[in-house]
Amino acid sequence: MGGHAIEVRSDVVVKRYRSSGHDEPGREWRALGLLDAYAPGLAPAPVSADLEADPPVVVMSRLGGDAVRGKIAGRLVDALAEAVTRVQHGIPRRALEQVPPRAGHPVELLEQVRGWAAPAAPLDGDPTIAEALRAASAWVARPGLERVLARPGTPVFGTGDGNLANYLWDGTRVRVVDFEYSGRSDRAFELAEIGEHIAVWENDRHGMTAVLERLELTAEEAARLTECRRLMAMYWLLRTKGEVRSEQAVRMLALL
Template sequence: MHADRVVKTYASWDRGEHEQEWRALKILAQYAPDLAPLPVVAELHAEPPVVVMSRLDGVPLRGQTVTAEQIKAMAEAITTLHKSVPASALAVMAPSPWNPSVAVAKARRLRAEQPYLGEDPVVLRAFAMGAEWLDSCAPEELVSGEATPVLGLSDGNLANYLWDGKRVQMVDWEDSGRSDRAFELAEVIEHISRFDGTFDGATLLAYVELTVAEAARVLDLQRLLAFTWLCTLGPGGVFSGRNPHGTLARQADRLRDLFN
């Protein structure tokens, strides 16, 4: 970290994360320069690769009580992102590595593995509800259904959203690519980082204009992502030790709410 720039050296890059981030920063510099760091220089063929970008002022929203003002600014930033990049640029862009098709496949794999989630009946009932829904035809529609293409950050971690007192900007574009507007909204609303503080995803949606079909698609994608998170939070799960005590029970309540 320098006064005016950030030097990002990648610890892993097998999925082309450095190339995806550099490409996104250049596109955003052209179409939405106030949303993200500006690209300075890149050493994409070095080992490890390096991307240098401008440094943004601001505090990550993760771990905070995210206010209504900040949520509105988030919605404005996300809306600007989704409207700024033209269809011609999106058409030649590689898909994000995290997308509805990948998410459905991951959820089905986790469901088949029958992850150990402890003995809490509330948690087990939430898993059963999610598994029953996943076994239905609804998830297939998430892959084949109508979607609005956008450039997506494809990482809903609230740490990637910086508040400078007036606006929200976004960092960490290594998973970015052509995405689905509904998926991007569901991803930020359901990301487990919300449990590190307080974040009201319903308020975010209230600031975003959605058609009836888009709203229904967002809800189903929320269910998909919430179920996936539940499967990873049990004792011994990959994310069980990274989150505050009680996260599994809270996630079970969240998933049940999405089905009621």
């Protein structure tokens, strides 16, 4: 991976960070300590760290299991829902309030996709992609959207990365790795990042929908989730190419 190098040993994993612009080593070390204290067994246990080294290093326990791939069904649906819930709600509110915000915020993402959308719209000859870009560009320019996304949602601990590869399944339970961008976040944004991540849609889109349906949302959370999912879908529409982009265009139009 571009942001770090990983050395897997018999009992521990050594992670060396090539990038620290978002305090990735510090975020990861903090997350491992908090989850070890309040949700033990869910994530690697912290072993040691040298955050001032060049490159910074974090050593953590090695977990069993493999990255989730293929069909998401049966016990795996419940195990994923349980893992997501424990990550988000395992840390008590008093401790969560002391955690810095995660790297990236809905408004920051909105500004990013607005900047990408204008030059992208006229460049694609695929009619479905062109329609999706036009519709998404109109949505992202909607007056008041920035104000909606700026409102604070339900506070949770966020991993900052919805990649399915960060969820390890051993046949019994799911555990979570990779907290480089983690921090205090809001529930809807985190769930949108999981539900709309391109790794999920390339793997089993229907299975992850079943996972999210296991999570009870308030009416306010559900409304915010819709807007955040549109934002994440547009992000991936603008980042992908080829057949994947065509499929993402269909997804974008469905969300709109």
